[in-house]
Amino acid sequence: MNAIEICNLKKTYNGTLEALKGINLSVKEGDFFGLLGPNGAGKSTTIGILCSLVNKTSGSVKIAGYDIDTHWTQAKQNLGVVPQEFNFNIFEPCIQILINQAGYYGVRRKTALERAEKLLDQLGLLDKRNTPSMRLSGGLKRRLMIARALVHNPQILILDEPTAGVDISLRRSMWTYLESLNAQGMTIILTTHYLEEAESLCQNIAIIDKGTIIANDTTKVLLQQLSSEVVVLYCEAVPNTLPTLPNVTLTKIDDSTLEAELSQEKGLSVLLQELGTAGILVNRAKNKSSRLEELFIKLVKV
Amino acid sequence: MFALQWVGFITLMRKETIRIFRIWSQTLLPSVITTTLYFLIFGGFIGSRIGKVHDHTYIEFIVPGLIMMSVITNSYANVVSSVFGAKFQKNIEELLVSPLSATTILLGYLSGGLLRGLLIGLFVTLISLIFAPMQFHHIGLIISTVFLTSLLFSLAGFINAMFAKKFDDISIVPTFFLTPLTYLGGVFYSIQYLSPFWRHLSFLNPVLYLVNIFRYGFLGISDINVPLAFSSLILLVFVLWTIAWTLLKKGIGIRQ
Incomplete structure (x- = not known):
């Protein structure tokens, strides 16, 4: 019931x-x-x-x-x-x-x-x-x-x-x-x-x-309706030229902060591995905003 | 179902009773002081110089009217302030979301008006004994009239509160209608002393009938037809009950 x-x-x-x-x-x-x-x-x-x-x-x-x-x-x-x-x-x-x-x-x-x-x-x-x-x-x-x-x-x-x-x-x-x-x-x-x-x-x-x-x-x-998710990455150092990685868009915020917009297919652990290979060491990561907040804004078009 | 409504009624009645005694200096004391002053001034100081009215001393004549005046104003004031207070603070929502029926809620609020009205009526009666001997012509009529009058004005107070949107709205009726009607309702005089125009105009005043039925119960004298007036009182209670109940059931003034 x-x-x-x-x-x-x-x-x-x-x-x-x-x-x-x-x-x-x-x-x-x-x-x-x-x-x-x-x-x-x-x-x-x-x-x-x-x-x-x-x-x-x-x-x-x-x-x-x-x-x-x-x-x-x-x-x-x-x-x-x-x-x-x-x-x-x-x-x-x-x-x-x-x-x-x-x-x-x-x-x-x-x-x-x-x-x-x-x-x-x-x-x-x-x-x-x-x-x-x-x-x-x-x-x-x-x-x-x-x-x-x-x-x-x-x-x-x-x-x-x-x-x-x-x-x-x-x-x-x-x-x-x-x-x-x-x-x-x-x-x-x-x-x-x-x-x-x-x-x-x-x-x-x-x-x-x-x-x-x-x-x-x-x-x-x-x-799951969200096609992408933005993660803020706190790094040891962020180079001026960022690597090009599949299913992710990287944006440099400052010398130690990076924003990564991940598509649904991309996992965070894969991204961290790829960044490590490119010489960017990530200390911490957090969602830029609540995922529900992103969905809410998308749906109600505020 | 009945048990739920009964417990709800007792709860609301207890709440109203506690409210009356918690703010006794606002609910009980003022009427007692005012009426004592009336007895002193109109009964003692001035009344002794006024001749007899219908073979009764002036103070004997005004005692029933003063008791009735106190019952009317207090029954009305109690319900209008309690219901409007609940509306203003929004705690009337506690009742609206609950499973209590409109009948139970209405009876709960009326119980407060009845308690205060009848309690003040009793106090005023006891004070009057200091100034004049009490006579009882028809005790059954006294009890039923005071009860029905208190109920009538409790219902009127409830209806006023349902329509009121601000505090001014609950003082307009007592100030501009209730007080003039009470003072011009034969509390202090017999309408037989008025000119024909004012006498006939007085017959339009409902308070005149209430005061006279009540006075008849004490002294056996009246300016009006008592059985007709008493039947009208019962009819009026029924009409106001129907209006108040319908307003509450439909949520007029309290639901969006």
């Missing part, structure tokens, strides 16, 4: 702005799925419809096999949502926010309290248990939103740009946490502008642009 099934979903705002032009999308159970797209592409509208914050114009949506129109209670019970913007009551203590949220899903107070404390502990918020949410830092607020989305034990977790504005160490700890949830069987749907994040976490990716899905496949297959 698919965790999410979207069929011919359309959304028009104010009768004129066509935000979604009939998208079809399915997310497998247990998947770590990335929904990417530039600003205004329709990501948040799609997420909004899934979580009942946006009314769809037409089409159908099933969550854990339940239609959101006919079986909305069951559909909503299976879904946890981490929205893009902070949306909790700023005056309420963290523990109260979690207990209330659990209550809205029918979790009784005693169980809610146990779950809330466990989640606060897991997300490093236990010492902020009784602190009003407005006194938390941005990063802690993000963690509290994740805890809130999990307190009713959903099967599917939707995160709308969860790491926006979060420092790198917290971002990485959030990635680890999300990976552990996914490993336990939870389906995770992620929208993000950090393509490195999507490339590293997501098993499947869909790219949406101007209300249409323009790519939808496994991350591996999508990345």
Whole structure:
């Protein structure tokens, strides 16, 4: 069974702005799925419809096999949502926010309290248990939103740009946490502008642009669409005249740096060997940019 | 299914109750102070110089109206500020993404309006005992009227909050409609003392009916037809419930 099934979903705002032009999308159970797209592409509208914050114009949506129109209670019970913007009551203590949220899903107070404390502990918020949410830092607020989305034990977790504005160490700890949830069987749907994040976490990716899905496949297959890849090579010394090698274009950046655009047929180890033979010793190598970023730019023509 | 909705309702009711007591200096105290001043000034200082109204002292006459005025303003204020606050901070989304039905959400918010309205009504009643002896002509009518009035204005507050886009929008109705209607609704006078034009105009004021039903419950006197007014009150509650429920169900003002 698919965790999410979207069929011919359309959304028009104010009768004129066509935000979604009939998208079809399915997310497998247990998947770590990335929904990417530039600003205004329709990501948040799609997420909004899934979580009942946006009314769809037409089409159908099933969550854990339940239609959101006919079986909305069951559909909503299976879904946890981490929205893009902070949306909790700023005056309420963290523990109260979690207990209330659990209550809205029918979790009784005693169980809610146990779950809330466990989640606060897991997300490093236990010492902020009784602190009003407005006194938390941005990063802690993000963690509290994740805890809130999990307190009713959903099967599917939707995160709308969860790491926006979060420092790198917290971002990485959030990635680890999300990976552990996914490993336990939870389906995770992620929208993000950090393509490195999507490339590293997501098993499947869909790219949406101007209300249409323009790519939808496994991350591996999508990345294979790239005909070439640019690698930055840090060398002992780079001569003025570069050797001509098959399936690669070399460009000298400075006396110790070289850029190599490799075609798909060319392996990095072969290139390093060939450069060594030509007397260019490479100390380190790295991708010029995230491969997904290159694909994204190619597809959405930004 | 029922268990889920019940737990959700209790959670929302508890949340609203905590809110009322957390900010008690804004929710409970002001009405108590204002009404005490009314009792002192209109009942004690000025009232003693005013003759009897329908065979009752002036303070006895105004007590039911003042209780009703407090219930109306507090029920309305509680729901409008709580719902608009949730809209403004976007935490109403917590409810919208949850499996709670529109009925449960509406009942949860109304419970806050009812609690505050009835609590203030009780406080004001207790304070009035310092100034005037309490009479009960029809206790059942008193209880049902105060409950239905609190419910009616809680629903009105909810509808106002659903349409409100900024804080100004939630103060326009109380300032320009609710307060004038309450003050001109026969709280401080009997409309029989008005000229025919103003008397007839007063019949268009819904608050007049509420105050008079309530006063009838205490003193057994009224300027209007009580059974007709009470039936209209029930009808109005039903109409506002339908509007509020439909707005919530369709997500007007809260969903895109």
